[in-house]
Amino acid sequence: MPTIYEVAAAAGVSPATVSRVFNGANVSPEKAEAVRKAAKALAFTPSRTARTLRLQSSEVIALVIPDIENPFFTALARGVEDVARAAGYSVVLCNTDEDHDTELRYLDVALSANMAGVIIAAAGGNSDLSGLIARKCPVVAVDRSPHGVDVDAVIVDHRAGGRAATQALVEQGFQRIACITGPSDVETATQRADGWRDAVTAARPVDERYLRYADFRAEGGAAAMSELLALPEPPDAVFVANDLMSVGALRVLSEHSKLPPATGMAVFGDLPFLPLVPIPITVVHMPARHLGTTAAKLLLERITGDDQPARTIALRNQLTPVN
Amino acid sequence: MPTIYEVAAAAGVSPATVSRVFNGANVSPEKAEAVRKAAKALAFTPSRTARTLRLQSSEVIALVIPDIENPFFTALARGVEDVARAAGYSVVLCNTDEDHDTELRYLDVALSANMAGVIIAAAGGNSDLSGLIARKCPVVAVDRSPHGVDVDAVIVDHRAGGRAATQALVEQGFQRIACITGPSDVETATQRADGWRDAVTAARPVDERYLRYADFRAEGGAAAMSELLALPEPPDAVFVANDLMSVGALRVLSEHSKLPPATGMAVFGDLPFLPLVPIPITVVHMPARHLGTTAAKLLLERITGDDQPARTIALRNQLTPVN
DNA sequence: CTTGATCGTGAAATCGATTTCTGACAAGGT
């Protein structure tokens, strides 16, 4: 890797002048030209490492997500990328695999690598953002707003989404509507279940046996569905609180020959393969990409010095009745 | 952010000693203890930026992929991550969105940020790895081996996979087997088609009208399937060369009420939702995760100084006849 | 008791860019 000194020597100027050429300061046209030629000849690229050390900040933002294999988060990542790239920032994706230690390690990396900011989708439990806050590193939470700390957040109204989905099942005439949601210690899970409860109680008393806490993954959805079908009076419809669990639930229903429309189903989150097979399911679309673009815009504002009090932005879900 | 100097001052030692404590050199127990206490009290984290500048390398590897929303690449990323993390490296994901300029920009970042190495899955056309090679930055290509440059590569045998998939259709008794593959300028696409041709010619002469070049995306698969069905003598089976295109093809078949088993289908690549619906499809599994772990291991070897001539490792696909 | 090997430590150089400081020089106003 050629350095700024070698370019300076080749062009017959000082390193300061080379730096000025690359950063748009006043340099005479002849020297600027000489520098550019020398830089090209040597295939010079300024060291980001040195630049970052000197400036104490870089044009890189960290996006910390819990599961890179979940389409929701990759769509969100695309949104973040679009906005960040347009503003000249690079995005590095950090996959925590739902693990708090890993998450902490990545936040540490973001700090010690002088990254410009962090967008974090913390999956389960509470995340420790105190280090970032203490060091005044810009942070935006996305998908769920963390407990205790006061940071910008971009979320969807999980309760309203759960309510709308369940309401659709009520309107389709189903009588015994169950709910499969995520872990009871994850707020997005309980909020979606609250929405289910809202819509069900409006129609009739809630039977809490119809509420199952699973793990937001396909296997958990399958297990919960099996339990529900084993009840003395099995439900005739189910609201499933995320996309992956619905895959498991559908598999079990298929084994019992009870696929929709025999059983009513509403799902929170997108099912990319749904148009493929003619199964009538009500879907509450998550505006994943939009979540990402909004979070990125907020972060960029913070990076450029905005220091108004923290904001929370709630996006709307869009309901697609049945397909 | 506290620095090593502040820790040194607080502990009553020199910065050199603080560095030695954190890097396992010889330091007396008392001073080491004092340093550790001071570091803890100040919540000191060594600056990776400064460290990287001094050492001219960091424990970060770049994984450059063309489409973060494709499950194949995210599974591959998980494989890379698993191995890298175990070896103490962080992985940053760079999504090129199939764009050559973006790809080049990311490779540039990897170099100028002194990353330890690069794993690249270049989607279309040829990628310019010359910068990395010239700077002796360790590189491993994955999924396809780039033209012209001689680097380590981990690939699957596309031709053999295509042949096996088509062969399965032949054995199921289908007579007119078509092929929908990717763009004709992408090697993985033509190789899979070659496999199809191998298996078909073994049985009877190839009808080239049954070969369609599409775009590796769902829409292209749908369009190609429509064209095939519009032929005077439509095929009774089809080999589809990637997962996303099969989604489109299935949609069209569904509209014509010709879903498998009415039409034979074999697909190159995993279909996560397949267990869900009882459609009999032959699947050639891509060992995506294994591809990632293997590439990461090769890269780590290179990083630790292995400089034997470049290797190419071809993994096997696994065939699942019908489900 | 000497020689020399080893250990612990701090001072200072180093990585490669940016930026302040300073000086040289030219143009313009009185």
Place this chain on the structure above:
DNA sequence: ACCTTGTCAGAAATCGATTTCACGATCAAG
């Protein structure tokens, strides 16, 4: 002719870690 104002460019400091070098102290071998 003199002062002001401005532009251009180099020398040197700076960011925060690592590491070489040098030096004193300790300890074992002869």
